[in-house]
Amino acid sequence: MTTFYFEWWFLPKLAQGLVLTVEITAACIAFGFVLGVLLALGRVYGPKLISIPCSIYIHFFRGTPLLTQLFIVYFGLPNWGIHLSAFTSGILALGLNTAAYQAEYFRGAIQAVKGGQMLAARSLGMSRIQAIRYVILPQAFRIVIPSWSNELILMLKYSSIVFSISLLDLMGMGKRIAARYFNYFEVFIVVALFYLVLVFLLSQSLRWLERRVRVPGLGAPGLR
């Protein structure tokens, strides 16, 4: 066995990569959240003209590999005259992908809200949109938190595929250092530890959020 080769100045470099990982993850999650909610609402409440395209979108992005989607965006779109930076492409591909998954979780949660809630809201004279905004979504969001948390943690880890479009995220930075010094084992152990810390922090924050908004009688079914 060779000696363990790791230099302290790798750490700030890796920290730089970590910042990019956090940025990409946060951006794709936010993007996926907004699009996911719209897709879920379209699927549940939309007329066929809207709900069918939403379904097709969701099936496409859940039915094809994330890496393929990333390559279509980064390497494929330029053929159509659309040139996006690697950073934008990464966020876009990851965001489009997680939107499809988040949409399915939101849809399940919306449908888990009892039917009488919508009736009661409408009986007060709320429009459908008001009822969705003030009654259905606040409940659906609470119900969805556990499965949504899993999705966010997955996205944090999946964001590492952006190394393949030469972004220097945590994974990309690790690969670059390791390729130069040939210390793959050492570097990627440290990279793994960094991811572990991120995942820990994220899941703790999500638990905090879940406790923070918990309401008696609105227990999330299933996980955790």
Add this chain to the structure above:
Amino acid sequence: MNALLVVEDVHKRYGKEEVLKGVSFQVEKGETKVIIGPSGTGKSTLLRCINRLTEPDRGRVWLDGVEVTSPKTNINRIRAQIGFVFQDFNLFTHLTALDNVRLGPMRVKGMKKDEATRLAQEELARVGLADKADAYPAELSGGQQQRVSIARALAMNPKLILFDEPTSALDPELIGEVLQVMIKLAQEGMTMVVVTHEMGFARSVADEIIFMEKGVIVEQGPPAQLFSSPKHPRTAEFLRKITELYGGEG
């Protein structure tokens, strides 16, 4: 059109089954109408047709001279004037009692928050739940939940409240507290249409009782007459059964 509520020849069909086969009745301001009848008869459907939570296939409804069923009517504005109390309460699960009651005034009527809060506290006090303002529905008994839902309806200052079997989901010992609130409302002059199996309530509070069966009104009249000398044999039979089931005074 003098009556506050006019229901004229309302029809509703679900698939092959015609649930309402032309129902007509009127409710004067301040009146309490009680609708009785076997389950599956279309009582809930009828109530929902009044504020178009269910869209009637045919027939017309007027509230205070405004045609509810006209396509030109803004139905949300009509619904804001008609309280609806559900059998299973349907309180908003994620909101406290206070928030349940003030949501409508704030979001539908655009009332300012502190004004809506004061109003909600008053309405909760009116149903005897001033001390439960901060409780979530899951922390309340069925009877308390139903009283909050009555407060929620009252906060909209409705012209009319529709009650769909408001005590049927309750444990027997909790029925009284809800009926008491309803009796008080009737005495205060609230206009109400109440579907119920509580014959004691019907007898003492109703100005008129409507007996419905299989999508039609079989018979209607003041409680004294309907209970003592029903004209129709079906009414007599139903009253006999319900008395066996629920006991004399309900």
